[in-house]
Amino acid sequence: xxxxxxxxxxxxxxxxxxxxxxxxxxxxxxxxxxxxxxxxxxxxxxxxxxxxxxxxxxxxxxxxxxxxxxxxxxxxxxxxxxxxxxxxxxxxxxxxxxxxxxxxxxxxxxxxxxxxxxxxxxxxxxxxxxxxxxxxxxxxxxxxxxxxxxxxxxxxxxxxxxxxxxxxxxxxxxxxxxxxxxxxxxxxxxxxx
Numbered sequence: 001x002x003x004x005x006x007x008x009x010x011x012x013x014x015x016x017x018x019x020x021x022x023x024x025x026x027x028x029x030x031x032x033x034x035x036x037x038x039x040x041x042x043x044x045x046x047x048x049x050x051x052x053x054x055x056x057x058x059x060x061x062x063x064x065x066x067x068x069x070x071x072x073x074x075x076x077x078x079x080x081x082x083x084x085x086x087x088x089x090x091x092x093x094x095x096x097x098x099x100x101x102x103x104x105x106x107x108x109x110x111x112x113x114x115x116x117x118x119x120x121x122x123x124x125x126x127x128x129x130x131x132x133x134x135x136x137x138x139x140x141x142x143x144x145x146x147x148x149x150x151x152x153x154x155x156x157x158x159x160x161x162x163x164x165x166x167x168x169x170x171x172x173x174x175x176x177x178x179x180x181x182x183x184x185x186x187x188x189x190x191x192x193x
Contacts, residue, residue: 011071015062022062026055033079040083053082064148077146125175129168136161137168 013021037047057078139145147161
């Protein structure tokens, strides 16, 4: 996604509820966000739906915009979260379809066992994390809070949250790698957890 230089006045006006300023920002970002979403979703209708969700979230969270920080970063974080949620939802729906289609097959039983084993290993790996790191990771991955929300809740910096999540993922990957699961499976599992 290319970065745009947005006039700070548009952001200030939007924060005050100015619909025209919001429309200008929408017009500036819509095309790039559509391409960005399509890159991950590979479906035009879903990408358009995601872009609408992104702008709804921008409007809903407009008062949280910090004019000292990059508006592009704010938009990118929201876009990333909305796209990931869409992918997670698609995977969950697909998994439900697979389970319902093959719920009596031996392969399905094995898949469920592997998933449960991965979930148990993941939970064990998370339990080995230092207490604060574990709390931050659970707030991020299990409760779906943003880094900014976690930082505010815990009274720490966004960068600390980001670093702790990175360290947690590294520790969990190492723990699961010792259990001899491939890195591709681990990455997908951690993304969807």
